[in-house]
Structure formats: C-alpha cells, structure tokens
Amino acid sequence: MRFLALYLFKRFSYTVGVLFAVSLIVFGVTQAMPGTVAHTILGNLANEEAVKAINEQLGLNRPLYIQYLDWIGGVLTGDWGQSFTSRQQVSSMVLPRLVRSAELAVIAFLQIGFFGIVLGTIAAVKRNTFIDSLAGGVSYIGVSVPEFVTSLVLIALLAQGQWEILPQSGYVPRSEGFIPWLSHLILPSIAAALLGISHVMRQTRSGMVEALQSEYVRTARLKGMSETKVIVKHALRNGLLESITVLALSMGWLIGSLVVIEEVFAYPGLGRLIILSINAQDIPVVQIGILIIATVYSIGNLCADILYSVMDPRIDYE
Amino acid sequence: MSDTTNYQSATNQPSLQRPSRLDRAKRLLSGIRHNRSALIGSGLLTPVILITVFAPYLTTHDPTAIDAAARFQGPSAAHLFGTDQFGRDLFSRVILGGRVSLLIGGLAILLALSIGIPVGLTAGYYRGKVDEVLMRMMDVMLSFPTLIMALLVLTMISSNRWNTILVVGLVYSPSISRVVRARTLSVRNQDFVLAAKARGESHRYIIAREILPNITSPIIVEASIRLGYAILITSALSFLGFGAQPPTPDWGYMISAARNYLGSSPWFLFWPCLFISTTVVGLNLLGDGLRDIVGVREINE
Numbered sequence: 001m002r003f004l005a006l007y008l009f010k011r012f013s014y015t016v017g018v019l020f021a022v023s024l025i026v027f028g029v030t031q032a033m034p035g036t037v038a039h040t041i042l043g044n045l046a047n048e049e050a051v052k053a054i055n056e057q058l059g060l061n062r063p064l065y066i067q068y069l070d071w072i073g074g075v076l077t078g079d080w081g082q083s084f085t086s087r088q089q090v091s092s093m094v095l096p097r098l099v100r101s102a103e104l105a106v107i108a109f110l111q112i113g114f115f116g117i118v119l120g121t122i123a124a125v126k127r128n129t130f131i132d133s134l135a136g137g138v139s140y141i142g143v144s145v146p147e148f149v150t151s152l153v154l155i156a157l158l159a160q161g162q163w164e165i166l167p168q169s170g171y172v173p174r175s176e177g178f179i180p181w182l183s184h185l186i187l188p189s190i191a192a193a194l195l196g197i198s199h200v201m202r203q204t205r206s207g208m209v210e211a212l213q214s215e216y217v218r219t220a221r222l223k224g225m226s227e228t229k230v231i232v233k234h235a236l237r238n239g240l241l242e243s244i245t246v247l248a249l250s251m252g253w254l255i256g257s258l259v260v261i262e263e264v265f266a267y268p269g270l271g272r273l274i275i276l277s278i279n280a281q282d283i284p285v286v287q288i289g290i291l292i293i294a295t296v297y298s299i300g301n302l303c304a305d306i307l308y309s310v311m312d313p314r315i316d317y318e
Numbered sequence: 319m320s321d322t323t324n325y326q327s328a329t330n331q332p333s334l335q336r337p338s339r340l341d342r343a344k345r346l347l348s349g350i351r352h353n354r355s356a357l358i359g360s361g362l363l364t365p366v367i368l369i370t371v372f373a374p375y376l377t378t379h380d381p382t383a384i385d386a387a388a389r390f391q392g393p394s395a396a397h398l399f400g401t402d403q404f405g406r407d408l409f410s411r412v413i414l415g416g417r418v419s420l421l422i423g424g425l426a427i428l429l430a431l432s433i434g435i436p437v438g439l440t441a442g443y444y445r446g447k448v449d450e451v452l453m454r455m456m457d458v459m460l461s462f463p464t465l466i467m468a469l470l471v472l473t474m475i476s477s478n479r480w481n482t483i484l485v486v487g488l489v490y491s492p493s494i495s496r497v498v499r500a501r502t503l504s505v506r507n508q509d510f511v512l513a514a515k516a517r518g519e520s521h522r523y524i525i526a527r528e529i530l531p532n533i534t535s536p537i538i539v540e541a542s543i544r545l546g547y548a549i550l551i552t553s554a555l556s557f558l559g560f561g562a563q564p565p566t567p568d569w570g571y572m573i574s575a576a577r578n579y580l581g582s583s584p585w586f587l588f589w590p591c592l593f594i595s596t597t598v599v600g601l602n603l604l605g606d607g608l609r610d611i612v613g614v615r616e617i618n619e
Contacts, residue, residue: 018457018458018461019461021454021458021461022458022461022462025458025470026470029470029473029474140599140602140603141595141599143602144546144595144598144599144601144602145595145598145599146550146553146554146594146595146598147554148553148554148557148570148573148574149573149591149594149595152573152577152580152587152591153591155577155580156580156584156587160580160581161581252463253463255463256463256464256465256466257463257465259465259466259469259558260465260554260557260558263557263558264577274466274469275469275558275559278469278472278473279559281473283473286470286473290462290466290469290470293462293463293466294461294462294463294466297461297462297463297466298461301461
C-alpha cells in the first residue's frame with residue numbers, strides 16, 4: 001500500500017509539473033504572436049502614444065516573469081482578464097460556454113460507457129460470429145473516419161430532407177424544456193462519442209474474450225452457474241479492468257474532438273469560442289480556452305493511470 | 319519459424335548475415351499477403367494512391383472552370399462525380415484535392431520522423447539526464463489533444479499550407495520519438511551493439527549504423543498509422559478554415575464548402591468524404607496489419 005501511495009503522489013506531482021509547463025507554453029503565445037498585442041487591439045495604424053498607453057495599461061512593459069506570475073495568478077484565482085475584441089470579462093464569455101460543452105461531453109461520455117461496454121461484451125460473447133465481425137468493422141470505421149464526416153453524415157441522414165427528425169444545429173437552454181434541450185444534444189453527442197465507443201468496445205471485447213477463457217470462468221460454469229450469471233458476476237469484473245482505463249482516456253479525446261463537432265453543429269460551446277477567438281486574434285480567450293482543455297485532458301490521463309494502478313495488482317511501483 | 323530464427327541470427331551478427339534489403343521486402347510482401355488487415359488496407363489504398371498520383375492525367379475538366387448552367391448535378395457521363403455549387407467538375411476537383419491532402423499529410427509525417435527519430439535515438443541511447451529532459455519535453459507536447467496543440471501553434475504563425483505541414487509534423491513528433499526511444503532501449507544492450515562498442519566505434523556510428531537499421535520496422539508501422547491521423551488532422555484544420563488555399567483545395571476544405579449545400583446536392587459532400595474515409599481506414603488497416611506482421615517476429619525474438 002505504501003508503494004501505491006508513493007506512486008500516486010509521484011503521478012500526481014508529475015501532472016502538476018506538466019500543467020505548469022503547459023501554462024508556460026500557453027503564456028508564450030502572446031510573446032510569439034505576429035505583431036504586438038497593442039497593435040492587435042488598436043489596429044496596425046495606431047500611433048506611438050496609444051501603443052504606449054495600452055502597454056502601460058496592460059502591464060506589457062514589465063519583465064516577462066512578472067507578467068507570467070501575474071497572469072497565472074489571475075488564472076488560478078478566477079481573474080481571467082478582458083477580451084481584446086469584445087471588452088467583456090473572459091470569464092463571463094468562457095464559463096457559460098464551458099457549461100454547454102460539459103453538457104455535451106457528459107452525454108457523449110455516458111454513451112461511450114454504455115455502448116462501448118455493452119457492444120464489446122456482446123462481441124466477445126458472440127465471438128467469431130457475424131455479429132462480432134460486424135461490430136469489429138463498425139468500430140474500425142468509428143476509429144478512422146473523421147468527426148466532421150460522421151457529423152455531416154448524421155445531419156444528412158437525420159436532420160434534413162425527408163427524415164428531418166432532429167434539429168440540425170444550435171442549442172436550446174434547459175429552461176426552455178427538457179426535450180428541446182436534449183434533441184439539440186443528440187446528434188453532436190453521438191458524433192462525439194463514436195471514437196470513444198469504438199475504442200472502449202475493442203478493449204472490452206479483447207478483455208472479455210480473455211476473461212471468458214480463464215480458469216475461474218470455467219470453474220463457475222462447471223459449478224452449473226447460468227451463462228448470464230457467469231458473464232455478469234465473474235467475467236465482467238476482470239474483463240473490464242482495462243476498459244475502464246480506456247474510458248478515462250476517452251474523456252481526453254472527447255474534449256479534443258469537441259472543437260470540430262461544435263463547429264459542425266454550430267453548438268455554442270468552448271470549442272467554437274476558441275475557433276472564433278483564434279480568427280479574431282482574441283488571445284486572452286484562446287489562452288484560457290486551451291488551458292482548460294489541456295487541463296481536462298491531463299486529468300483524464302491522470303485518472304486513467306490511477307485507475308489502472310489501483311485496479312491491477314500486477315503492476316509494481318518502482 | 320525458420321524465418322524468425324534466420325532473422326535473429328542476422329541481428330546478432332549484422333556484418334555477416336544481415337538480410338539484404340530485397341529479402342526483407344520480399345518477406346514483408348509475403349507477410350502482407352497472409353494478413354487480412356494488411357491485405358484489405360492495401361486494397362483500399364492502392365486505387366486511392368494511383369488515382370491521386372496520376373490525377374493530372376485523369377482529370378476530365380479544368381477543376382476551376384465555372385459553369386453556372388450545370389450547378390449541383392449528380393453523376394453523369396459529362397461529369398463523372400457531378401458538379402459543385404459553381405458547376406465545377408467534382409471528379410477533377412476531388413482527385414486533385416487528394417494530391418494536396420496526401421502530400422500535406424506525407425510531408426508532415428516526414429517532418430515528424432525527422433524530429434522524432436533523432437530525439438528518440440538520442441534519448442534511448444544516452445539515457446540519463448538527456449533522456450529525462452527530451453522525454454519530458456515530448457510529454458508536455460502530448461498533454462494537449464493533437465488538434466488543440468495544432469491550433470495553439472497556428473495562433474502564433476499565420477495559417478497557410480506550409481505552416482500546416484510544420485504544425486502537424488511537430489504535433490506527431492512526440493509519439494514517434496516515444497516509439498523510437500522504446501525500441502532503442504530494447505536493442506542498445508544487444509550483442510551487436512556491445513560488439514561495436516568494443517570495437518571502439520563512435521557513438522554516431524553505433525546509433526546510425528547499428529541501432530537505426532534494426533528498429534526500422536516499428537518506425538514504419540508507427541509512421542503508417544500516424545500518416546492516417548496526419549491526413550485527418552490536416553483535413554480537420556482546413557475544414558475549420560486554417561490552411562486551405564482555394565482554388566485548389568484539399569478534401570477537408572471541400573467538405574466544409576459542401577456542408578452548406580447539403581439540401582442541394584448530397585454528391586458534393588459524398589465524394590470527398592468517401593475518399594478521405596477510404597484513405598484513413600486503409601492506412602489504419604495497413605498499419606495494424608504491419609504491426610501484426612512485425613509483432614510476431616518480435617515475440618519470437
């Protein structure tokens with residue numbers, strides 16, 4: 001147990017270190033930007049006086065490390081600065097969109113967990129049958145086909161023309177009713193979940209195939225247990241070990257793919273805000289947005305590692 | 319089995335019996351023929367590659383010729399794949415667009431290899447502090463989702479085709495360096511490396527002549543899988559409006575243009591989607607197949 005605690009501590013501090021480095025890179029964007037910040041705000045024809053004033057106002061004439069400390073301090077305490085273009089507080093722009101992206105991500109994540117494990121188990125139980133090959137083929141396509149293609153195929157099939165049964169794009173807040181809210185989330189969440197479902201399904205299948213051929217499952221069968229009970233009580237427990245790791249990893253992939261999916265479905269989330277802000281060179285918003293995504297991604301990876309090490313007694317912690 | 323024992327003795331005595339390039343290629347080809355994934359993968363890829371390589375000889379129309387009378391047409395004898403919103407010939411545009419997509423993806427992977435291989439070799443060979451520093455740098459790059467990392471870099475530099483190659487190459491170099499490092503670690507203490515050290519060969523010689531030739535297969539496998547991802551991410555970038563330069567756009571840009579006319583013509587969207595999906599599925603299948611072919615050999619070693 002002591003080794004495990006030490007390992008967890010190491011792994012956790014490692015993530016903190018990585019996030020520190022990430023914050024340095026994200027901060028560095030302002031330094032490496034084409035043109036100075038002042039000119040981005042004021043336009044290229046701004047006169048010297050105005051540039052000087054803005055530099056003074058934003059503290060850009062201070063040494064770099066002070067600027068970084070100031071910035072990271074603000075990030076950590078919730079003072080995320082002001083947008084270059086809209087002059088709004090960055091937090092008031094980012095937070096509502098973050099919540100909407102989170103709604104999308106949670107619904108997609110539930111699908112990944114449910115369909116990934118159920119379909120993977122079915123494929124394992126029915127291995128080497130037509131159902132298994134079909135599941136394998138579909139999961140291959142899910143891994144390979146880009147999100148914007150699957151999104152557009154979903155729209156073409158279910159949200160336009162004669163089968164217009166779901167809204168094509170946009171967002172409706174929950175206050176306007178549960179059904180309208182959910183109906184706007186269905187297509188984008190399916191598109192976002194496909195990659196994760198495929199990965200979890202493949203992992204579940206291989207884990208379950210192994211578990212179903214193991215000694216303890218054979219023993220359980222010999223004891224006369226029903227096949228359903230064998231699968232649910234014995235095989236799943238061991239077969240899902242690595243699926244749970246993949247599930248945690250898929251949280252990170254999900255966050256990364258939201259940028260494209262929100263763009264296709266005109267979904268007003270964080271990903272779409274980042275794209276808009278990059279085009280508008282609204283650097284403070286881009287920085288916070290990317291920092292949030294990188295943090296969630298790193299936490300997903302951290303969870304995957306921790307879950308794996310807690311669940312698998314075979315790993316030794318050097 | 320005899321195949322693998324040959325290979326093993328060859329790796330142990332590189333100067334005496336290392337299999338010739340021709341032998342290796344032959345063995346790889348027979349491996350592909352007997353592996354289902356690899357076979358289907360190359361079956362999907364071959365037509366795509368042939369069509370895009372010979373695209374300039376195959377085009378039936380000027381890809382930029384506008385014909386207002388023939389907008390949004392379906393496939394016909396005059397226009398094999400139909401036409402787009404300006405009445406331009408989709409067949410010519412899609413196959414020429416494929417050149418752009420494959421070329422950008424390919425160049426990006428070459429760049430990723432030319433960063434990842436030296437970094438991985440250096441880290442794995444020298445170990446210690448060098449290894450620690452290099453691999454931590456790679457870890458930091460891996461702590462962004464790839465598309466987000468690419469977008470972050472693109473906020474700093476202007477988005478055009480060359481910068482897309484640069485960004486995507488950078489984004490995929492850490493994963494390649496990891497594979498190279500792991501492989502280097504596994505061969506650095508084998509007899510033929512130790513023998514070269516005992517002969518007093520320079521580090522550079524050992525890395526370039528002894529280690530690198532013995533880790534090429536896993537590098538090729540990794541590169542073929544990453545090429546699929548690189549094509550995906552460059553298309554995603556141009557779909558999002560970064561890097562595409564009309565009038566000869568790539569598949570991602572065509573898909574992004576087509577989505578505004580879903581109701582007018584499904585064909586406009588269909589062809590670039592079909593081509594990009596076929597390419598990436600093919601590359602993934604081929605990569606997985608190659609991994610199996612190479613993997614069997616590793617287990618036996």
